[in-house]
Each structure stands twice: as C-alpha cells, then as structure tokens.
Amino acid sequence: MDRFEEMRNFVRVVERKSFTKAASDLLIPRATMTNSIQRLEERLGTRLLERTTRTVNPTRDGDAYYQRCVRILADLEEADGSFTNADPKGLLRVNLQGTLARTFIIPALGDFRGRYPGIDLVLADGDRFVDLVHEGFDCVLRSGDLASSSMIGRRLALLHEATVASPDYIARIGMPETLADLKGQGHQMVCFLSGADDKPIPLDFRVDGKLCEIMLPASISVTGADSYAACAAAGLGIVQVPRYRVADDLKSGKLIEILPDCPPDPMPVSVLYPQNRQLSARVRVFVDWLTELLAGLDFAGSGRA
Structure with a gap:
C-alpha cells in the first residue's frame, strides 16, 4: 500500500469517525483499514487518532496531518486529470432531495452512466440537514434557501x-x-x-x-x-x-x-460540497451533468422545457 492510499484511508476515517464506516466507503476490509492507519502512525512516529468505543477523533497532530492530506489528495487528483484523457472513475457518494431524485434525476441516470461508466454511485435521499464530511458524502442536492454553513453552494435551478x-x-x-x-x-x-x-x-x-x-x-x-x-x-x-x-x-x-x-x-435548487477541498473530477462531472439536466426542465409545470 503506497503513501497516497494511506492518506486516503486516514482522511476517510477522520471524516467518518469510524474505521468500519470508512472501510465500507472505500470497499476494503476493516482489518486492512486498521493496519493501514497503524503503519501510517508508525512511519510518522506519532499518534494521529484517539479511539474510543463509540467514535474516532484526530489528535492535534492528526488534525494538522488531515488538513495537509486533503490538499495533497485534491492536488494529486487534479494533476492526474490534467494530464490524462481517461474519464473519471471511482466511488461517488451523493445525497439527493427525495422527490427531485425520484421525479427527475434517477430516471435520467442511464445517461450519466453511459457517459461515465467508471463512476460507481451510492445514492441516499432525504430532506434533513446532512453533514457531508462526517457522513461521507461528496455532494448533496437540496431545494430551498441555503443556511450559512461551511459548504459551497452552486444554484442549479429555480422551482416555481x-x-x-x-x-x-x-x-x-x-x-x-x-x-x-x-x-x-x-x-x-x-x-x-x-x-x-x-x-x-x-x-x-x-x-x-x-x-x-x-x-x-x-x-x-x-x-x-x-x-x-x-x-x-x-x-x-x-x-x-x-x-x-x-x-x-x-x-x-x-x-x-x-x-x-x-x-x-421560486425555490432555489442547489448542489453543495465542502469548501475546504477542490472538486474531484467525479464530483465535477456529476455537478455539470445535473446542471445540464435541470436546465432542460420546465419547473413551472412538470415536464421538460
């Protein structure tokens, strides 16, 4: 396992506050995740995580290392995307407003899958407030005015x-x-x-x-x-x-x-994502696809424009 994989694993554990949830997100065994973090702490010579029976939190060194890892991993993905012609691939976790998802987005997902077959989607739906970082989502789609938060919002449409x-x-x-x-x-x-x-x-x-x-x-x-x-x-x-x-x-x-x-x-529809990181290629193409999809809908009624 290379250093970038260790960084990726560490970032996911911090954000999910759980080895089990982080391992599930990245589709690896929990034991692999645990061993990865242990090797990382041994190599760095410091404890990065405080483990309790209920949660996992970064130490002071762990928080500082997490902030650097987020920037490094975002820069790495951006650099790879700039010099390769390969389509984005990997796991994309998205939380959608339920009615919008069922009415407009899920019926059109075949088009997205046809364009980006290398992206595997995990879809959750609901209306409640979502903590993207700690719940492990890459982006969230919501309708309504956006409350002040640490998220970046991009307006996609207006619902009459x-x-x-x-x-x-x-x-x-x-x-x-x-x-x-x-x-x-x-x-x-x-x-x-x-x-x-x-x-x-x-x-x-x-x-x-x-x-x-x-x-x-x-x-x-x-x-x-x-x-x-x-x-x-x-x-x-x-x-x-x-x-x-x-x-x-x-x-x-x-x-x-x-x-x-x-x-x-009219009620705005927006996609939100964390402001402390660059958009990954997976999130970028999904947001662009959502923008294109919703721009072609007539929300004064119920069909396409």
Whole structure:
C-alpha cells in the first residue's frame, strides 16, 4: 500500500469517525483499514487518532496531518486529470432531495452512466440537514434557501411554487381572496420544519413586488416533503410546494390553488460540497451533468422545457 492510499484511508476515517464506516466507503476490509492507519502512525512516529468505543477523533497532530492530506489528495487528483484523457472513475457518494431524485434525476441516470461508466454511485435521499464530511458524502442536492454553513453552494435551478389546499379544507374554512382573508378566516397551515434546528418555515407571498411572510396557526408539523404534500391532500391545512409536485393534483381537482395572483418566490435548487477541498473530477462531472439536466426542465409545470 503506497503513501497516497494511506492518506486516503486516514482522511476517510477522520471524516467518518469510524474505521468500519470508512472501510465500507472505500470497499476494503476493516482489518486492512486498521493496519493501514497503524503503519501510517508508525512511519510518522506519532499518534494521529484517539479511539474510543463509540467514535474516532484526530489528535492535534492528526488534525494538522488531515488538513495537509486533503490538499495533497485534491492536488494529486487534479494533476492526474490534467494530464490524462481517461474519464473519471471511482466511488461517488451523493445525497439527493427525495422527490427531485425520484421525479427527475434517477430516471435520467442511464445517461450519466453511459457517459461515465467508471463512476460507481451510492445514492441516499432525504430532506434533513446532512453533514457531508462526517457522513461521507461528496455532494448533496437540496431545494430551498441555503443556511450559512461551511459548504459551497452552486444554484442549479429555480422551482416555481404554488399555495394549495384540498377541496374539503376549502369547503370547511372558505376560499381566501386576499392576505387579510387568509389571516382572518381561521385558516391553518401545515408547518414545515427545516434545517438542523427544525426551524418553521412561514408561508410567503409576493404582492406588488413586496415579499410578505405569514405564519398561520399549525396543529401539524412535518420534516419531509412527501408528508408535507400528503397533509394538504388530506385536508389538514395550507401548504406551499413546488408546482411540478402538484401539477396532476391541480388538474384533477384533488388540490386547489390559493391566491394564484400572489405566488411564493421560486425555490432555489442547489448542489453543495465542502469548501475546504477542490472538486474531484467525479464530483465535477456529476455537478455539470445535473446542471445540464435541470436546465432542460420546465419547473413551472412538470415536464421538460
């Protein structure tokens, strides 16, 4: 095993805080990973990791060595990519927003695989906040405004949104014609909790160029996009969702649009990756492919532009 492999293994153990998870990510036996780190520490003559029964953390020397390894490995991959014509290859771990993944990205993955057959993908999906480094992901795709973080975000698209509720809800509470009606007729929202701190997201409306945010009473709060839309269909309150998600339900009458002349601002879709490292060739081509794919979609409706 050469020094670059030892560095790669060490970096993954630090980021995953686990020998077992790091070995699984890199598709090697745990014993191989353990022996690799032991040889590295013996060669350097210092302890790099503090091991407990629950987690693995870098020592002060280990943290300094980790920072250098990240830069060296990124430079090595960049240098190799500059002087070879070979396509990117290796393992790429991506975390995707579930509905976007199922609706647009996974159906098109055959095209990506055809272009880059040497890249093996590990896909996870969800709506929760993800710690890319410690959970071992190379990049993450999310919709919504980006919270301040140590990640670099690249905006890929804008999702047009609609304010909707079920016919049963409208029959019970009434159809609001103005924002004053919305606040004064006893309406309720389904509260969407976002981010690591489960911050409630208000309903927002664009009126005469001005953004108005409204928090309505909510007896139900959710953290997932699928549950959020399902609550609206069940008559449990008002929600604001990307229009592509409810286009069929609006056509069929399963959902009714509220205040269409005061639409929410479009929701950005972004890809995020750690700022303390250069983009690997694998991540770069995947991000470029996502950009191309999403640019060809009509998010005002539900199909391709």
